[in-house]
Amino acid sequence: MITTVVTVTSTFLAGTFGAAAVVSLILLLIMRELSSAHAEESGSAKSKILSHTLLIPISPLLVVFAFIVAVKVLEVL
DSSP: OOOHHHHHHHHHHHHHHHHHHHHHHHHHHHHHHHHHHHHHHHOOHHHHHHHHHTHHHHHHHHHHHHHHHHHHHHHHO
8 A cells, every 4th residue: 555655755765866876977977087187197096096996886877877867758758
């Protein structure tokens, strides 16, 4: 038995988690770009390692972002 409160809460949480995923993806992409630019300019090994390491959380977040976009497009259609 699903009540109105459960439906509203789950919808709110889904939107909140989706927004958090998109914001964290944007921040990680900015960090990767900055560390990559720093590695190219200074030749820093730490920046190069950080730039490659940031691909680990970026990849699943890109999949989540694609899923969110697909769901929103299907809602419009």
